[in-house]
Amino acid sequence: FETVRREVxxxxxVLECHLVSGSFDYLVKARLRAMxxxxxxxxxxxxxxxVPAQSNSYVVMEEIKESTVLPLDR
Incomplete structure (x- = not known):
């Protein structure tokens, strides 16, 4: 885990990298110009x-909403 943390x-x-539970270990969000x-x-x-690894990829075709604002007043 430390190697991935350091290298990423x-x-x-790479805009975001999250260690997650489930069928894979990391969720990586990157912004790139081309495939x-x-x-x-x-x-x-x-x-x-x-270690041996595999990946699942999802390409964003259209951004519907992206925000970093948290509704803290609720």
Whole structure:
């Protein structure tokens, strides 16, 4: 876990990385210009993980809503 934390933290295109429960360990949100950039990033991430790994990918086709505002007054 520490290797992934360190390596992903050095990647400027990675906006978020979360350790999650379920059928996979990490959820990574990255903003990239093209699918070639995605393939390169995925290869880099998988190369840094010291155990066998697989990935599931989801490409955002349209952003419906994104916010960092929390409704704290409720």
């Amino acid at each position: 933290g050095l990647m400027p295109e 070639n950039d995605y393939r390169e990033l995925l290869g880099t991430i998988l190369d840094k993980i010291p």
